[in-house]
Amino acid sequence: MKFYNREKEIAQLKEIQKLSLENAQFTVVTGRRRIGKTHLLLNATAGKPTLYFFVARKAESYLCQDFMQEMKEKLGIPLLGEISNFGKLFEYLMVYSKERPFSLIIDEFQEFFHIAPSVYSEMQHFWDLNKDESKINLIVSGSVFSLMHRIFENSKEPLFGRATQMITVRPFETSVLKDILTDHLPSWTPEDLLALYCFTGGVAKYVQLFMDGGAYTKQTMIDLMIKEDSLFLQEGKNMLIDEFGKEYANYFTILSAIARGENTRGKIEAVVKREIGGYLTKMERDYSLISKTIPIFSKVETKNVRYSIEDNFLTFWFRFIYKYSHVIEIRGFRELKEIISRDYSTFSGKILERYFRTKFIEEKHITMIGGYWDRKGETEIDLISVNELKRRADIIEVKRNAANIDLEKLKEKSYYFKRSTGELKDYQITYRGLSLDDM
Secondary structure: OOOOOOHHHHHHHHHHHHHHOOOOEEEEEEOOOOOOHHHHHHHHOOOOOEEEEEOOOOOHHHHHHHHHHHHHHHHOOOOOOOOOOHHHHHHHHHHHOOOOOEEEEEEOHHHHHHHOOHHHHHHHHHHHHHOOOOOEEEEEEEOOHHHHHHHHHOOOOOOOOOOOEEEEOOOOOHHHHHHHHHHHOOOOOHHHHHHHHHHHOOOHHHHHHHHHOOOOOHHHHHHHHOOOOOHHHHHHHHHHHHHHHHHHHHHHHHHHHHHOOOOOHHHHHHHHOOOOHHHHHHHHHHOOOEEEEOOOOOOOOOOOOEEEEOOHHHHHHHHHHHOOHHHHHOOOHHHHHHHHHHHHHHHHHHHHHHHHHHHHHHHOOOOEEEEEEOOOOOOEEEEEEEEOOOOEEEEEEEOOOHHHOOHHHHHHHHHHHHHHHOOOOOOEEEEEEEOHHHO
16 A cells, blocks of 8 residues: 555654754654554655664664664664663764764664663763754654653653654544545445444554455455454454553453443443443543543533543454454354444444544534533434534534434434533524435
C-alpha cells in the first residue's frame, strides 16, 4: 500500500528539522502501536542525514554495537571501539552534531525502562550540557502510552520538560479511508467502508494488511482476520500486555464487558464481580483506552456516565476474538465467522454512530457534539451536533437501514430533551436520519 495522508505531520517534522540547524530540537512522537509512526518519521527525514535506532529488548552493550554500525553506514562515523553505555554514545552524537547536523530517530524509546533505566538521566545530563551548541534533530518515538507519558510528563522523571515538540500520530480520517478503498476497489459499497472503519478505526498497519491482502469487502476482511496464524488474533493481547503487566486479566475482563455493551459502572461490576473504580480511572487517564461520556449539556459531576473503548479495533477484538478465545483454541474459525456474521449488524450499528460523530468533528463545522440519554434509559438520542456561533443544531437518529429511521419519534424525544435540559432555545434545529447510504 502506498503512503497516504500525513501531509500536516510531515510538514511539521520538516519545519522542526530546519529549526534544528540553528538549535537542537527534541521531538516526542507518540501514538498507539501500528499507527504508522516509524513510516511517518522515515518519510519526513528521507533525503537528509538520519540515524535510525530501534530499541530492541537486548543488552545495552549489544544495542550500542547495533547503533554504532548504523552510525558507520549512514554518517560514515568509524566504529568507536568498546562502547557499551548508550549515554556515552549519545554524548558523542550531541558533540558530533555541532559540526555536522543530522536527525536521530530513537524508536520504541520506552524500552530503555526494561533495559537500562539510567539512560534517561544520562541523556538529560548530556542534552542539558550540549543543546545550546548542538544541531541535532532528536526524535524519540514510543507506543506504550503509559510509559511515554511517565517519561516526559511526570515531573519526577529526568526528561520532564526537555521535549521541544510533542506530536501525536492519530488514525486516518474517514475521508482518507474512502480514498484508500477507492484506489483499491472503485466499486466499494457503504458496507465495505463501514467494515474497514469497524475493523481498523483508521490504524495504518491494519488498513495496509487488508489492502495488501486483497481484502476490500466486509467478508474478505473477516476471512483475513479469522484464520490460523492471523496477526489479528493475538493483536489485542500483544498491544496491551506491556501496558497492564501482571494485572492484565482484570483489565481484559473489564474491557470485554464494555465491548459487549455493559457500559455503566454498575453493569460492569455485575459482570466482573469486584469494585472497578481504580481500574476505570487508570484505563481512562493513564492508558487512554476508554472514554467516559455523559449526555450532552450535562454537568461534569453527573453520575449519568457511560464508558466505551476508544479504539475501534480493540472494541472488535474484545467483543469477538477475546470473548470467543475458546472457539479459537479448538480452531473453530468457521464457527467464529458465523458468530461474527450473526452479531455484526448490531455491533456495526453502534460503530456507525461513532463514524458519523468522527466525520462531523473532522469537517469542523460544529462546536459541540454528543448523545443524550436520561437516567432511566427511556429517552435516547444518538447524536446532537451544535454550532453555537450560528445557533444551529442537528438532532440525529442513526440506523444502518434508512427505512428504520422514524423522524416523528425523534422529534418526540427531542421535545423531552429540550424540556428536561432547557438547552437549544432560539436555535434553528434540523431533524435528520443518517444511515449507511450517508457515509
